[in-house]
Amino acid sequence: MVFRTSSFKKAVKLNKDKCIQCGLCSKLCPVGNIVMREYPAFLNKCEVCVRCVSYCPKGALYRRHQSEHVYRGVDAKELLD
Numbered sequence: 001m002v003f004r005t006s007s008f009k010k011a012v013k014l015n016k017d018k019c020i021q022c023g024l025c026s027k028l029c030p031v032g033n034i035v036m037r038e039y040p041a042f043l044n045k046c047e048v049c050v051r052c053v054s055y056c057p058k059g060a061l062y063r064r065h066q067s068e069h070v071y072r073g074v075d076a077k078e079l080l081d
Helices: 024-028 051-055 076-080
Strands: 034-036 040-042
Touching (some): 024 034, 024 051, 024 076, 051 076
Antiparallel strands (some): 034 040
16 A cells, blocks of 8 residues: 555644654654754655654654554664664
8 A cells, every 4th residue: 555645744743832842853754754943844745654753752743543652662862873
């Protein structure tokens, strides 16, 4: 099954009240979909890997109908190395 990024437009949401503007989401995005401005801004290249959601230290990023638990297979440091 091939997913078109346009079908996932706005796949990830941001709660600005929780965001600490650390930029980790932007650094972890494998396709460069997130750019840091005052807050993270999303382009139209999201592949819905949900790294940004999984590793957000304050839970500011989320998906609709997201369960309370997020998966983290490795530490964020390992992904950045």
